[in-house]
Amino acid sequence: MAFGRRAWLSLMARGTVLAAGARVRAVEAQPTPYAADPRIKHIVVLMLENRSFDHMLGLLMRDIPDLRGVTPGADFNDAKDGTRFYVTDGAEYQGQFPVDPPHEFENVHDQLAGSELAGPSMGGFALSYQRNGGNPASVMRCFRPEQLPALTALAKHYLVCDNWFSSVPGPTAPNRQFAHFGTSFGQVKSGIIWLGHGKGIYGRLDGAGRRSKIYYFRESGTFGMTFLGSKYFGLYGDFVADCRSGRLPEYAFVEPPYNDQADRTVAADQHPDHSVLAGDRFIWDVYRAIRSNDDVWRSTVLLVVWDEHGGIFDHVPPPRLPYGDGTPEIPFEIAAPRFDFRRLGVRVGAIVVSPYVNPGVNHTLFEHAAIPATVTEQFIGPRRDHAPFLRERNANTLLDLLGPMSPRMDSPDFKGAFPLAPARAGNGPASGFQLEHVREVHAVLTRDHPDIARVCDPTTVRTAPQVAAFLGRAMAAIDPINGRA
Numbered sequence: 001m002a003f004g005r006r007a008w009l010s011l012m013a014r015g016t017v018l019a020a021g022a023r024v025r026a027v028e029a030q031p032t033p034y035a036a037d038p039r040i041k042h043i044v045v046l047m048l049e050n051r052s053f054d055h056m057l058g059l060l061m062r063d064i065p066d067l068r069g070v071t072p073g074a075d076f077n078d079a080k081d082g083t084r085f086y087v088t089d090g091a092e093y094q095g096q097f098p099v100d101p102p103h104e105f106e107n108v109h110d111q112l113a114g115s116e117l118a119g120p121s122m123g124g125f126a127l128s129y130q131r132n133g134g135n136p137a138s139v140m141r142c143f144r145p146e147q148l149p150a151l152t153a154l155a156k157h158y159l160v161c162d163n164w165f166s167s168v169p170g171p172t173a174p175n176r177q178f179a180h181f182g183t184s185f186g187q188v189k190s191g192i193i194w195l196g197h198g199k200g201i202y203g204r205l206d207g208a209g210r211r212s213k214i215y216y217f218r219e220s221g222t223f224g225m226t227f228l229g230s231k232y233f234g235l236y237g238d239f240v241a242d243c244r245s246g247r248l249p250e251y252a253f254v255e256p257p258y259n260d261q262a263d264r265t266v267a268a269d270q271h272p273d274h275s276v277l278a279g280d281r282f283i284w285d286v287y288r289a290i291r292s293n294d295d296v297w298r299s300t301v302l303l304v305v306w307d308e309h310g311g312i313f314d315h316v317p318p319p320r321l322p323y324g325d326g327t328p329e330i331p332f333e334i335a336a337p338r339f340d341f342r343r344l345g346v347r348v349g350a351i352v353v354s355p356y357v358n359p360g361v362n363h364t365l366f367e368h369a370a371i372p373a374t375v376t377e378q379f380i381g382p383r384r385d386h387a388p389f390l391r392e393r394n395a396n397t398l399l400d401l402l403g404p405m406s407p408r409m410d411s412p413d414f415k416g417a418f419p420l421a422p423a424r425a426g427n428g429p430a431s432g433f434q435l436e437h438v439r440e441v442h443a444v445l446t447r448d449h450p451d452i453a454r455v456c457d458p459t460t461v462r463t464a465p466q467v468a469a470f471l472g473r474a475m476a477a478i479d480p481i482n483g484r485a
Contacts, residue, residue, distance in 0.1 A: 035377075035399065036377060036378045036379070036399070037356075037378065037399050037402055039298070039299060039356065039402075039407075040299060040300070040301055040378055040399070040402070041250065041299035041300070042248045042249070042250060042251075042252065042296065042299055042300040042301070043250065043251050043252070043300070043301050043303070043374060043375055043378060043379075043398075044248075044251075044252045044253075044254060044286070044290065044300060044301070044302045044303070045179070045251075045252070045253050045254065045302075045303045045305065045371055046254045046256070046282075046283065046286050046302070046303070046304050046305070047176070047179060047253070047254075047255075047305055047306070047307050048256065048269055048270045048279055048283075048304070048305070048306045048307070049172065049258075049269040049270050049271035049274075049306065049307060049310065049433065050101075050103065050172070050270065050271045050272060050306065050307070050308060050309065050310025050311075050312075050433075051270055051276070051306050051309065051310055051312060051348070051349065052306075052309035052310070052312040052313060052314040052346055052347065052348060052349075053069075053162065053164075053309075053314050053316070053347040053348055053349050054069065054070045054087065054142055054312075054313060054314045054315055054347075055091060055141070055142050055143065055309075055312045055313065055314070056142075056143055056148065056151065056306070056349045057069065057151070057155060057160065057162075057349045058070040058087075058142050058314075058315075059072075059089060059142050059143065059144055059145055060145050060152065060155055060156075060160070062145070063145060063152075063155075063156055064155070064156065064160060064360065064361050066360070066361050067160060067162055067361045068162045068163070068316060068361075068363070069162070070087045070142060070315055071087075072086070072087055072088050072089060072142075073086050073087065073088070074086075074087060075087045075122075075313075075315045076140075077122075077123050077124065077125050077126035077127065077136070077139075077140060077313065078123065078126065078127065079126050079127055079130050079136045080127055080130060080131070083136075085126045085136050085137050085140045086140065087140050087141075087142060087313065087315070088137075088140060088141055088142070089141065089142055089143070089144050090141045090142075091141040091142050091143040091144075091147070091276075092141075093147075093275050093276045093277040094273055094274065094275045094276065094277075095273065096135075096138050096141070096272075096273070097134065097138060097272035097273040098134075098273060099129070099132060099133045099134040100272050100273070100310075100311075100431055100432060100433075101128075101129050101132070101134060101138075101139055101272060101310055101311025101312055102128055102129070102132045102311050103170070103171050103308060103309065103310050103311040104170060104171050104189055104190065105168075105169065105170035105171070105188040105189050105339075107128055107132075107311060108169040108170055108309075108311075108345065108346065109169065110124045110127070110128045111124045111125045111128045111311065111346070112124065112169060112317070112318070112346075114317075119317050120317040120318060121317070122313070122314065122315055122316070122317055125139045125140065125311065125312070125313040126139060126140060126313075128311065129311060139311060139312045139313050140313050143276070147277075147419070148276070148277075148280045149280065149414050149417070149418060149419070150280045150281065150283045150284035150287070150414065150416075150418075151280055151283060151304075151349075151351070152414070153284075153412035153413065153414035154283070154287060154304065154351050154353055154412060155351050156359060156412070157359055157410075157411075157412040158351060158352060158353045158354065158357050158359065159351065159352040159353075159354075159357040159358070159359070159360060159361070159362055159401060160349075160350070160351055160360070160361045160362070161350040161351070161352060161361075161362050161364065161366055161401075162347075162361050162362070162363060163316075163347070163362075163363045163364060163365050163366065164305065164347065164348055164349070164350035164366040164367065164370075165318045165319070165344035165345055165346065165347050165348065165365075165366070165367045166306075166307065166308040166309065166318075166344065166345030166346055166347075166348050166367065166368065167179075167184070167325075167344065167345060167367045167368040167369060167391070168184055168188055168308075168341070168344075168345050169188075169318065169343055169344070169345040169346065170188045170189060170308070170345065171189065171190045171308065172190070172307055172308060172433060172436070173187065173189070173190050173436070174187045174188055174189070175307045175308045175345060175368055176221075176222075176307050176368075178325075178367070178368040178369050178371075178391065179253075179307070179368040179369075179371045179372070180200045180201060180202075180222070180253075180372070181198075181200040181201070181372070181389070182200070182201070182325075182369050182372045182373070182387055182388065182389040182391060182392030183325045183326065183369075183388075183389040183391060183392070184325070188339055190432075190436055199228055199232075200372070201251070201371075201372040201375050201376065202214075202228055202232050202251075203228075204372075204376065204380060204386065205250065205251055205375065205379060205380065208379065208380045208381075210249075210250045210251070210379045210380070211249035211250055211251075212232060212249050212250060212251040212252070212253075212375075213232060213233065213234050213238075213239075213242075213249045213251075213252055213253075214228070214232055214233050214234075214252075214253045214255065215233075215234050215235065215236050215238060215239035215252060215253070215254050215255065216233060216234075216235065216236065216255040217235070217236045217255060217256060217257035217258075217265070217268075218235070218257065218261065218265075218471075218472060218475065219257075219258055219259060219437065219441075219468070219471035219472065219475055220233060220255055220441075220475065221255055221258055221269075221437050221440075222253065222255060230478075236254070236255075236257075239252065239254060239286075239289060240289045240292075243289040243290055243292055243293055243296050244289070244292045244293055245293075246293055246295055246296055248296055248300075250375075250378075250379045251375050251379065254286055255269075256268040256269045256270075256279060256282045257269070257282075258271070258433075258434065258437060259434060259464060259467055259468040259471070260464060260465075260468065261468060262468070266278040268281065268282035270306075271310065271431065271433050272310055272312075273431075277418060277419070280418065281418055283304055284414075284416055286302070286304075287302065287353060288416070290302055290353075291411065294409070297355060297407075297409075298355055298407045298409075300354065300355075301352065301353075301354045301356075301374075301398055301402070302352075302353040302354065303350065303351070303352055303353075303371070303398065304349075304350070304351045304353065305348060305349065305350040305351075305368075305371075306348040306349050306350075307348070307368070308345055308346065308348060309345070309346035309347070309348055314346050314347045314348075316347045318343060318344040318345055318346060318347065319343075319344060319365065320342045320343050320344075321342045321343075321344065321391075321394075322342070323342065323390050323391070323394055324340050324341035324342050324390060324391075325341045325369070325389055325390050325391040326389045326390035326391070341391075344367050345367075350366065352398055352401055354402060355407035355408040355409065356402040356403055356405055356407065356408070357401055357402060357403065357408075358403060358405075362401055364396050364400070364401070365396060366395070366396055367391070367395065369389070369391035369392045369395040370395040370396055370397060370398065372387065372392050373387060373392045373393075373395035373396075373397050374395075374397040374398045374399060376392070377397050377399060378397075378399060383395070383397070428463065428464055429462065429463055429464070430461060430462060430463055430464050430466065430467045431464075434464065434467040435458075435461065435467070437467070437471060438458045438461050438467055438470055438471065439458055441470075441471055441474045441475070441478065442456065442458040442474070444474075444478050445474055445477065445478065448478060449477050449478065452474075452477050456470065456473065456474065458470070
């Protein structure tokens with residue numbers, strides 16, 4: 001791909017700030033001229049589930065002073081009887097959220113509180129959880145850095161983006177659609193309404209002669225969302241092998257295991273109430289896979305990010321953008337209040353891992369449309385010309401974070417020694433998130449394998465083991481190349 005002298009000088013100028021020091025001040029969303037980075041051959045995204053920035057990274061202020069994190073006791077939410085629940089440490093790996101914190105569009109509106117004129121107060125998280133049967137103190141608790149050794153090691157050694165927001169103040173589905181398509185097609189709630197909308201960034205890459213792949217762990221949460229064919233998918237073991245052999249495609253989207261497996265593989269997506277420690281181990285495994293091949297490492301940008309906050313407290317009010325996403329405004333009867341796609345969702349954790357970033361924190365405004373925007377800019381062409389939706393065309397890209405430097409070959413001090421966590425049987429009721437996967441995959445079966453769909457009734461799936469069994473059978477039919485047990 002062409003990369004002229006002017007573009008390279010522009011990259012050098014942008015990178016001098018990063019090279020000189022680790023602290024980068026806030027930058028509003030102002031797209032830069034098209035300039036792919038000739039060093040980067042691979043972009044890898046690992047997207048985890050339903051944890052806010054403060055919850056996962058907020059207490060790292062002691063190690064990264066310029067980080068916009070939290071101090072225990074400094075922020076609070078009131079419960080319905082006026083009791084104040086302050087931000088504290090004390091977050092637990094598992095067992096703290098027997099009730100999944102609510103995070104549908106209406107719930108997030110309540111959590112943001114405030115008014116459109118005054119802006120969000122971030123004062124409704126505790127009350128929202130209490131109203132839904134949970135302990136309001138739980139959504140105000142944060143992890144101490146030492147509890148998450150892999151995440152902490154990467155955050156301290158590479159670049160934390162502390163101004164990354166989910167794209168929609170709502171649940172998983174519309175936020176992940178922004179990551180895959182650059183829009184949610186007008187969706188703000190859970191539900192299957194996006195089918196037939198094309199192949200997103202993956203199809204665009206294919207049309208440009210570039211490769212992409214979604215790597216999943218037995219059960220893909222993306223197959224039913226993107227409606228892509230098998231050629232775009234591989235198993236997680238293939239990702240590890242492709243890193244080692246140098247066969248990694250230009251764009252790789254990595255999915256963690258979403259369900260506990262019969263072979264004792266533990267769900268690592270970090271969706272409440274799955275094990276956060278298992279997710280931390282998985283983050284390290286993805287990093288180690290990329291580091292297994294020096295040539296791959298020298299040519300890769302890895303983004304570790306969460307899709308949305310999952311109803312858990314964050315103290316930074318999400319901003320309004322000067323533009324929507326190019327889809328019609330949602331009518332009042334569907335989304336109350338009327339939503340124009342200008343208000344971003346709650347802030348989530350994001351770490352850019354690359355040999356071309358220095359340790360520190362960056363305050364540039366990002367949201368999930370930055371993912372396809374970055375991939376487009378690097379491997380297809382100017383996002384102003386090649387991104388079909390307004391949010392993606394206007395998004396900042398990760399390319400602006402890369403400095404003019406020799407590739408860093410040093411590694412974090414952490415060597416992969418994780419604390420012990422008590423095992424927990426995954427035989428309880430299925431979560432709403434798991435049941436959503438079941439419905440999505442059944443929709444794919446209905447389209448491609450109607451005979452199988454007729455004998456696979458998703459309404460009979462009620463427990464976590466039933467989810468794993470249903471998805472295992474379905475994936476074997478939908479993706480016969482990869483969908484093996």
